[in-house]
Amino acid sequence: MFSFFRKKPPAPPPSPETSPPPAAVSSPAPEAIVAIPPPDVPSIPEPAPVSPPARQGWLDRLKAGLRKTGSSIATVFTGTRIDEALYEELEAALLMADTGVKATEHLLTDLRRRVKEAKTTDPAAVKGLLADAMADLLTPLQKPLVIGEHQPTVIMVAGVNGAGKTTSIGKLTRHLASEGASVLLAAADTFRAAAREQLAVWADRNTVEIITQQGGDPAAVSFDAVTAGKARGKDVVLVDTAGRLPTQLHLMEELRKIKRVVQKADGTAPHEVLLVIDGNTGQNALTQVKAFDDALQLTGLVITKLDGTAKGGVLCAIAMERPVPVYFIGVGEKLEDLETFNAREFSQALLS
Structure with missing residues (x-):
């Protein structure tokens, strides 16, 4: 299920000038008013626009497709120290993943800043900080395809x-x-x-x-x-x-x-x-x-x-x-x- 198609807005309700006057409703007789408690019916939530299980299944296929790259980068964080050797190994892994020189330099600079601010000493935690840095770099690319502003x-x-x-x-x-x-x-x-x-x-x-x-x-x-x-x-x-x-x-x-x-x-x-x-x-x-x-x-x-x-x-x-x-x-x-x-x-x- 995709979320890029923008539905046409529903027709506006008729204006008061064109709406017919409401029909007269007679008040019920006093003896007809009976207090009846509402039935205990649970509310039904609106369906999500994207099925989480379907999306999760697709993400699993994406992870499987990128596993070779992921495993080569993940090995960088298996050590016990955060030092220059780690950053050098990470630089090589990112370049091998076709990240490019400019993007690699940007990610490493951003990662060093994040590690310093977080004061982390665990190499495994650096992997999560790298994911954050990469997500921030890629966020400008995330944009939905909008259909409906022009016809066709x-x-x-x-x-x-x-x-x-x-x-x-x-x-x-x-x-x-x-x-x-x-x-x-x-x-x-x-x-x-x-x-x-x-x-x-x-x-x-x-x-x-x-x-x-x-x-x-x-x-x-x-x-x-x-x-x-x-x-x-x-x-x-x-x-x-x-x-x-x-x-x-x-x-x-x-x-x-x-x-x-x-x-x-x-x-x-x-x-x-x-x-x-x-x-x-x-x-x-x-x-x-x-x-x-x-x-x-x-x-x-x-x-x-x-x-x-x-x-x-x-x-x-x-x-x-x-x-x-x-x-x-x-x-x-x-x-x-x-x-x-x-x-x-x-x-x-x-x-x-």
Whole structure:
């Protein structure tokens, strides 16, 4: 269950001027008034927006995916002294986790301050202070994806080949639809037949409409989709673009063209520009964020495949050098393996 979809506000109650006068109610006869104690019925609490067991199950999968990184960092705190050797070992572990030089230096400086203020002498307690420092660094990345301010909300999705872009669009479509949003997909990856077919399968599974054409111009498909979304009263239009390497400048220019053409169909669009990143790419993920942000002005990230050999520390590097919000992170291919990003949960999972 996601919490990013903002429901439309309920209709306001009728004004007193237009409300019909209340019907006259005759007072009951004195003998009809009988004091009856109310039944002892326990109150029923409102259901939580996110099921704790489901969230906890996902956190367990995240911890399992980041276990290799967590165990390598945890070994630093198995000693008996807090000294320079501990900080040097921690620096090496953080760099190996793809945290990056700038973020590592920031975390170590912040950690030294926290240790001094807490006056702790237990190395095991330093691990908790590091989790706090990391959570504070990542908190600016924690931001919900809001749907409902525009109709339709146009979301343009980019990413390199193999990052899980089209699969992430399918998962996002499923969750949007489950929250009551009507979704229209735009298969703007017209050069790769498999991408169109894959997106068509997701459209069929989620019972949503799709705009596609074989071998057509990606910008034209995007324009048609936004126009159709407005005409059909859709809540969301999701535009799947072709995979691009940031070094392919002529192909990156095509992404800029798609964005310009979408703006012709809707002057306020695209309302969100998301980049899907493979969590296994390490520091290259930061390079991708910088390149795509320079070209498209990103509004959010989706980090996928944070399992297996994923190191995860690159989110700290992103927070330090290019703090684009992280809307979702994923740890597998299943639908439930994509969830909203929480800075403290991620920090604790990375260091568990």
